[in-house]
Amino acid sequence: RNKLLINHLGRLFVTSDAATILREIEVVHPAAKLLVMASQAQETEMGDATNFVLILAGELLKKAEHLLVMGLHPSEITNGYELACTKTLAELENLSTYSLPTPLTQTALTSALKPAIASKQYGNEDALASLVAEAVLSIMPSNPKNFNIDNVRVVKIMGGNLSASKVVQGMVFGREPEGQIKKVTRAKVAVFTSALDVAQTETKGTVLIKSADEMLNFTTGEEKHLEKIFKEIAESGVKVIIAGSTIGELALHYLDRLGVAVLRVLSKFDLRRLCRVVNATPLARMGAPTPEEAGFVDVFETIEVGGDRVTVLRQLVEGDAGFDPTTQAEKTRTATIVLRGATANHLDDLERAIDDGVNVIKSLLKDSRLVPGAGSTEVELARRVETYGNGLKGLAQHAVKQYSTALEVVPRTLAENALGGAEGNEVLSRLWAKHEQKGEEAWGVDIEAENDGTLLANEHKIYDSLAAKSWAIKLATEAAVSVLSVDSIIMSKPAGGPKVPQQAGNWDADD
Numbered sequence: 001r002n003k004l005l006i007n008h009l010g011r012l013f014v015t016s017d018a019a020t021i022l023r024e025i026e027v028v029h030p031a032a033k034l035l036v037m038a039s040q041a042q043e044t045e046m047g048d049a050t051n052f053v054l055i056l057a058g059e060l061l062k063k064a065e066h067l068l069v070m071g072l073h074p075s076e077i078t079n080g081y082e083l084a085c086t087k088t089l090a091e092l093e094n095l096s097t098y099s100l101p102t103p104l105t106q107t108a109l110t111s112a113l114k115p116a117i118a119s120k121q122y123g124n125e126d127a128l129a130s131l132v133a134e135a136v137l138s139i140m141p142s143n144p145k146n147f148n149i150d151n152v153r154v155v156k157i158m159g160g161n162l163s164a165s166k167v168v169q170g171m172v173f174g175r176e177p178e179g180q181i182k183k184v185t186r187a188k189v190a191v192f193t194s195a196l197d198v199a200q201t202e203t204k205g206t207v208l209i210k211s212a213d214e215m216l217n218f219t220t221g222e223e224k225h226l227e228k229i230f231k232e233i234a235e236s237g238v239k240v241i242i243a244g245s246t247i248g249e250l251a252l253h254y255l256d257r258l259g260v261a262v263l264r265v266l267s268k269f270d271l272r273r274l275c276r277v278v279n280a281t282p283l284a285r286m287g288a289p290t291p292e293e294a295g296f297v298d299v300f301e302t303i304e305v306g307g308d309r310v311t312v313l314r315q316l317v318e319g320d321a322g323f324d325p326t327t328q329a330e331k332t333r334t335a336t337i338v339l340r341g342a343t344a345n346h347l348d349d350l351e352r353a354i355d356d357g358v359n360v361i362k363s364l365l366k367d368s369r370l371v372p373g374a375g376s377t378e379v380e381l382a383r384r385v386e387t388y389g390n391g392l393k394g395l396a397q398h399a400v401k402q403y404s405t406a407l408e409v410v411p412r413t414l415a416e417n418a419l420g421g422a423e424g425n426e427v428l429s430r431l432w433a434k435h436e437q438k439g440e441e442a443w444g445v446d447i448e449a450e451n452d453g454t455l456l457a458n459e460h461k462i463y464d465s466l467a468a469k470s471w472a473i474k475l476a477t478e479a480a481v482s483v484l485s486v487d488s489i490i491m492s493k494p495a496g497g498p499k500v501p502q503q504a505g506n507w508d509a510d511d
Helices: 018-024 030-045 050-070 074-094 106-118 125-139 212-235 249-257 268-278 344-366 376-390 396-407 409-419 421-435 466-484
Strands: 003-006 012-015 152-158 166-169 171-173 184-192 238-243 261-264 295-305 308-314 335-341 369-372 443-445 454-456 463-465
Touching (some): 003 018, 018 050, 074 466, 125 344, 152 171, 152 308, 171 268, 212 249, 268 308, 376 409, 421 454
Parallel strands (some): 238 261
Antiparallel strands (some): 166 335, 171 308, 443 454
């Protein structure tokens, strides 16, 4: 179910990603902001299951309303919710049925990624999951704990369709180099953040020229100075210059003559990332870099992707043609997923799905345990928490039981979105019946409704990350509890004097 969203700047989004929707809408209500903050905490911590936080916290508050109407005190409800949360997290640890194997394989990663990507891009999950798995495996360091999600980049090129997308080793920039030199191998790299151009004076100056000779000599001085600087740069062994700002015509002319390739990278983030890949220090002055400041790149080339020419910078790794083991120690490897699609909005949404996929891998590298997906874990947790609630004494048991019904919101939402409201309730009843039997913890919602709307998540390889679920449950409960512990909202008025009353028409006009 996609939403079409227009933010306060008038930019259009077509997405079903909860994190994006929450980031782009302006939430004003303070209590709602608490839930949004919990969802954002999940986004930064795990990068996935943001929607789950929001839905569960909302449902917990909804169930708390019934209890408040019955006459329970908020402190008793929060006490019950916290008990239920502790029990849920303890039971969740026992539900893990599968872990990622070590060493990682393409098929294992792809199957772990599919459910996360399918929630954003249903129908395209096979293609996207294999792209992400291929990119991640190609840059996986020897110790997987050091995996950096920043090393998987996405470049969007309009045109074609998703099947034409591919993984390119190295950093890809969607533009050609500025000068004539398009390919360099085994080159020193200098990164400049300042403009490569004739220096401009800060104040305006007037020069009085009396003859034609003075006119000619006036510009040659500048040209010679510029030529001297670029000669120094070229003599220091630099063959590639990355510019973070403008490049003057004259500078380009000299660099072409000296056989130095020039690429403009306007994004500060990309420039920073590039410095990490080539191991260079960005320079704010124009001049030859010292050996420590210069970076090194094995291949700098321009290739064609679907009619668009792009520039690739990459370090060769063992097994590549021309790899020289004596060059450097461990290199920062980067993989870029080149996405193709018909519209900018579609490409943006594909990029968000890939981001989620990479984040899922990051969380799985921290904790490789997976639990059955498709809503099966939530139903099983709801059943176990309800049993636990029945054995409790005192008023907290009501809150624990309501917590268990709140957990049902995930399978119910899945079933209602896929099969419709009436069918959704029936599917939920069937799930409960199956979960009551021993050893049937993995039954979840079948959104394609091939049989009776239920399926065994393990057989269909539908898994969710245990760590992401555990964080989501924790954050959702905390958000709901903090809203319940508030008894009144006090909002200060915006500062400023009294406002002029708005009247129709001109306030000065006599009636």
